Amino acid sequence: MTSLNYDGIAEIVDTITSSREELNNASTPLRIVKLDRRQFLKMTGAVGGGLMLSFSAPKAIANKDTGAFQPNGYVKIDSSGIVLYAKNPEIGQGVKTSLPMIVAEELDAAWEDVTVEQSRIDQAAYGMQFAGGSTAIPMNWTALRRAGATARSMLVKAAANRWNVSVDALTTESSEVIHGSSGRRATYLELANEAAALDVPNGDSVPLKDPSDFHILGRRVTGVDNEALVRGEPLFGIDQTVPGMKYAVCQKCAAIGGTVKSANLEDIKKMSGIVDAFVLEGNDNAGELLPGVAVVADSTWAALEAKRALNIEWEETGASTDSWSDAINEAERLRHEPGPRVVDIGNVDTAFANSVKQASGFYRYAFASHAQLEPQNCTASFSDGKLELWAPTQTPGAAIMSAARIVGIQPTNVTLHQKRCGGGFGRRLYNDFVCEAAAIAKHVGVPVKLQWTREDDMAYDLYRAGGFHQMHGSVDENGKITGWRNRFITFTNDGNRPVSGGGISPGVFPGGLLENIRVEQTALEWKNRCAAWRAPGSNVFAFVVGSFLHELAHIAGRDHLEVLLEVLGEPRQLGPRGMHTGRAAGVVELAAEKAGWGRELEEGRGMGVAFYYSHAGHIAEVADVSVSEDKKVKVHKVTVAADVGPIVNLSGAENQVQGSVVDGISTMFDLAVSFENGRVQQTNFDKYSMMRMPSAPEIDVHFVRSDYPPTGLGEPAFPPLAPAVYNAIFAATGQRARTMPISEEGFTLA
Amino acid sequence: MNIKINGESRDLGDLDLRTPLLWVLRDELNLVGAKYGCGISQCGACTILVNSVAVKSCSYPVGSVGDADVTTIEGLADSDGELTAVQKAWIDLDVAQCGYCQSGQVMAAEALLRAIPNPSDDQIDQAMASNICRCGTYIRIRDAVKSAANELATDVGGGA
Numbered sequence: 001m002t003s004l005n006y007d008g009i010a011e012i013v014d015t016i017t018s019s020r021e022e023l024n025n026a027s028t029p030l031r032i033v034k035l036d037r038r039q040f041l042k043m044t045g046a047v048g049g050g051l052m053l054s055f056s057a058p059k060a061i062a063n064k065d066t067g068a069f070q071p072n073g074y075v076k077i078d079s080s081g082i083v084l085y086a087k088n089p090e091i092g093q094g095v096k097t098s099l100p101m102i103v104a105e106e107l108d109a110a111w112e113d114v115t116v117e118q119s120r121i122d123q124a125a126y127g128m129q130f131a132g133g134s135t136a137i138p139m140n141w142t143a144l145r146r147a148g149a150t151a152r153s154m155l156v157k158a159a160a161n162r163w164n165v166s167v168d169a170l171t172t173e174s175s176e177v178i179h180g181s182s183g184r185r186a187t188y189l190e191l192a193n194e195a196a197a198l199d200v201p202n203g204d205s206v207p208l209k210d211p212s213d214f215h216i217l218g219r220r221v222t223g224v225d226n227e228a229l230v231r232g233e234p235l236f237g238i239d240q241t242v243p244g245m246k247y248a249v250c251q252k253c254a255a256i257g258g259t260v261k262s263a264n265l266e267d268i269k270k271m272s273g274i275v276d277a278f279v280l281e282g283n284d285n286a287g288e289l290l291p292g293v294a295v296v297a298d299s300t301w302a303a304l305e306a307k308r309a310l311n312i313e314w315e316e317t318g319a320s321t322d323s324w325s326d327a328i329n330e331a332e333r334l335r336h337e338p339g340p341r342v343v344d345i346g347n348v349d350t351a352f353a354n355s356v357k358q359a360s361g362f363y364r365y366a367f368a369s370h371a372q373l374e375p376q377n378c379t380a381s382f383s384d385g386k387l388e389l390w391a392p393t394q395t396p397g398a399a400i401m402s403a404a405r406i407v408g409i410q411p412t413n414v415t416l417h418q419k420r421c422g423g424g425f426g427r428r429l430y431n432d433f434v435c436e437a438a439a440i441a442k443h444v445g446v447p448v449k450l451q452w453t454r455e456d457d458m459a460y461d462l463y464r465a466g467g468f469h470q471m472h473g474s475v476d477e478n479g480k481i482t483g484w485r486n487r488f489i490t491f492t493n494d495g496n497r498p499v500s501g502g503g504i505s506p507g508v509f510p511g512g513l514l515e516n517i518r519v520e521q522t523a524l525e526w527k528n529r530c531a532a533w534r535a536p537g538s539n540v541f542a543f544v545v546g547s548f549l550h551e552l553a554h555i556a557g558r559d560h561l562e563v564l565l566e567v568l569g570e571p572r573q574l575g576p577r578g579m580h581t582g583r584a585a586g587v588v589e590l591a592a593e594k595a596g597w598g599r600e601l602e603e604g605r606g607m608g609v610a611f612y613y614s615h616a617g618h619i620a621e622v623a624d625v626s627v628s629e630d631k632k633v634k635v636h637k638v639t640v641a642a643d644v645g646p647i648v649n650l651s652g653a654e655n656q657v658q659g660s661v662v663d664g665i666s667t668m669f670d671l672a673v674s675f676e677n678g679r680v681q682q683t684n685f686d687k688y689s690m691m692r693m694p695s696a697p698e699i700d701v702h703f704v705r706s707d708y709p710p711t712g713l714g715e716p717a718f719p720p721l722a723p724a725v726y727n728a729i730f731a732a733t734g735q736r737a738r739t740m741p742i743s744e745e746g747f748t749l750a
Numbered sequence: 751m752n753i754k755i756n757g758e759s760r761d762l763g764d765l766d767l768r769t770p771l772l773w774v775l776r777d778e779l780n781l782v783g784a785k786y787g788c789g790i791s792q793c794g795a796c797t798i799l800v801n802s803v804a805v806k807s808c809s810y811p812v813g814s815v816g817d818a819d820v821t822t823i824e825g826l827a828d829s830d831g832e833l834t835a836v837q838k839a840w841i842d843l844d845v846a847q848c849g850y851c852q853s854g855q856v857m858a859a860e861a862l863l864r865a866i867p868n869p870s871d872d873q874i875d876q877a878m879a880s881n882i883c884r885c886g887t888y889i890r891i892r893d894a895v896k897s898a899a900n901e902l903a904t905d906v907g908g909g910a
């Protein structure tokens with residue numbers, strides 16, 4: 001067999017995050033270590049600086065034929081109502097509500113008058129349409145404001161024409177144009193026809209509101225799909241049906257890279273309710289189509305029964321033999337050896353030599369699965385050289401490209417209907433399940449809904465990579481941190497660059513803040529696919545650096561909060577995409593104050609603090625925990641202070657923060673994926689146990705609402721949680737845990 | 751075979767009696783509110799009511815239904831479409847993130863309030879512990895259950 005390539009997997013995140021802190025530095029030296037052969041290769045990672053995203057302005061498509069007023073892709077008004085189109089996939093981050101809120105604000109519509117619909121996928125008209133990198137709000141903020149303001153200005157012009165008055169004499173409010181001096185009013189619905197006949201003005205020239213006049217933005221608005229959700233209406237990919245549709249499943253090799261030698265296809269085809277069973281060839285791209293046996297049936301249950309009855313002989317030459325225990329052993333050896341330097345600022349050796357005290361610690365975190373609650377699925381129909389897809393994907397544009405390649409047609413012959421996603425967390429950035437559905441639909445010639453089982457989902461994830469950090473640091477006689485060394489051992493899929501989310505960059509905390517910093521990076525070769533997982537990189541680095549900072553504060557005999565603020569230093573901007581230390585200190589102080597930092601606590605109780613900057617969000621968290629003698633941890637309360645600029649939907653924003661905190665606790669306590677002989681050991685939720693309601697703490701959320709441009713909230717509240725809780729556990733017990741999940745050190749969640 | 755779902759008798763033909771109720775609802779009856787999450791009684795996404803008791807439909811063979819009353823989320827609202835207190839609380843408190851677990855959460859909450867109209871915090875936590883929310887909306891779910899319980903208590907009080 002040919003071996004798998006991993007082309008395109010990392011690039012998806014490059015495209016999304018641009019040159020954010022998760023990305024590796026160009027020409028970073030990277031040592032690659034083959035786990036199986038213990039062979040050392042020196043390589044130069046050819047890592048691009050990331051692609052810049054372009055966002056094309058909305059195209060004017062005023063529809064003079066239908067009478068509907070549709071000045072751009074975001075607004076449609078006719079006599080039946082105001083429809084706003086949500087352009088990006090909804091994965092639980094709330095954009096189907098928050099993006100239209102921005103349009104409605106500048107349109108000056110009453111939110112109650114608005115209906116929201118998912119827009120079609122058309123990147124020529126809408127620019128990039130995807131969910132990832134906490135980018136929806138920052139990338140669309142200005143364009144959506146202009147889209148709303150453009151529509152408003154045309155409605156005003158229509159009223160001015162009708163009443164023969166100047167536009168300056170008119171105001172708008174709650175979906176109406178008002179002529180104050182005469183008291184005349186006309187609703188947007190009444191004006192839609194006339195507005196549709198006008199030329200669309202240049203969106204750049206229409207005036208935008210002063211933020212102090214906002215009446216929708218910053219409010220608590222309930223999600224636009226909430227009623228449909230509680231009525232059980234079909235919204236998700238898994239709910240899709242199309243006429244004549246059959247149900248498909250696919251069994252892939254337990255060790256990724258394995259191919260089908262033989263299978264009992266004839267027996268399977270004789271089973272009741274089975275339409276077809278066949279070998280699906282892979283396309284050698286690990287991010288697109290993995291080989292397996294596909295079964296198509298009259299119902300999901302018939303397909304699942306047949307899947308269980310499959311007897312497949314696999315060719316595993318060249319397939320994954322990944323072993324987490326081997327990786328641990330190798331890292332244990334490598335942590336004693338210097339690795340290639342990714343960052344080398346000042347002189348850490350001198351700093352250590354001149355220091356008064358030094359600390360070191362070996363940190364480790366396991367692989368993790370996305371475990372989005374809706375298992376992968378996709379409905380596909382192929383006929384007459386055209387492919388139609390109904391997909392719960394985070395990257396519909398990339399899905400169209402990949403699926404077109406798989407079935408051998410031009411992307412222009414693919415139509416993709418965006419479905420609501422039952423969670424994403426980065427998993428649905430990758431469209432392997434879409435490719436699989438497309439290939440099966442083409443083979444059988446009838447529409448199919450492909451359903452992955454939870455077991456498939458756990459076994460064929462693109463995991464958050466595990467990693468190891470040998471940390472070393474020093475303090476001077478004033479208890480000031482003088483040197484910091486982070487010896488990082490990560491993983492590589494392509495033997496060329498660290499996996500997505502597994503590459504450290506100079507900006508990683510405390511980059512830019514300390515005089516003497518060294519970061520070393522070595523990568524272990526790994527076949528199981530690794531990729532972006534909520535707040536890639538930051539989701540694990542924050543745990544390590546946020547905990548180790550506390551270790552240094554502790555050996556210095558100083559208060560952690562005081563040391564953290566000292567490290568942040570004077571208010572300043574660290575590079576164009578870096579943090580602002582003033583905003584950082586602001587949230588640290590606010591979280592500490594709201595949590596009552598420094599107050600006397602009873603025996604066995606402790607508070608921990610952490611700050612992390614990711615996805616342009618400045619977030620500090622304080623955890624308040626109790627730990628019993630038998631290491632049961634009760635998280636009482638987490639206090640969060642966040643500076644992400646202005647808030648679009650207060651309810652949605654709070655929900656993201658609360659969810660990130662819960663996800664953070666869940667992940668740091670119990671979640672680990674391990675591999676032996678290339679096989680994932682955790683097959684379902686009984687072995688991958690997420691937090692449940694009784695463990696959910698009180699979560700107190702505070703937004704700074706600064707005047708900086710708004711930034712996203714799907715990710716940045718996740719990273720600071722783990723270090724805050726680890727530090728609190730140390731404060732409560734004097735025991736420093738350095739393994740994630742912490743259950744591997746005997747701490748359990750009460 | 752016939753089963754009673756949302757007050758209606760539905761003919762299922764000669765279905766394999768071992769078929770989990772979840773797939774019967776979703777594939778045969780086009781009631782897709784109940785979701786598939788794990789298939790092994792771990793996540794609760796597939797929760798429905800059988801005689802007002804919360805049941806994981808992924809692990810409940812259709813042959814076990816007998817003449818019991820099955821209620822899915824589609825059958826909660828009354829004939830005018832009026833939502834229950836639980837459903838309303840879910841909207842008012844903007845509980846959902848991705849929303850995928852929420853059908854199961856709503857059904858678990860309905861079952862709880864039918865059994866214990868005024869549950870303590872602990873009873874809420876224990877009853878809802880069988881449902882996972884991957885997005886982490888537990889705090890809002892807890893608040894929504896309380897708010898629905900209060901609403902029901904007020905209704906009853908008002909009528910007395």
Ligand code: FES
Nearest residue numbers: 787788789794808
């Ligand atoms: S799908 Fe039934 S409990 Fe998870």
Ligand code: FES
Nearest residue numbers: 849851883884885
């Ligand atoms: S809202 Fe997404 S799983 Fe609960």
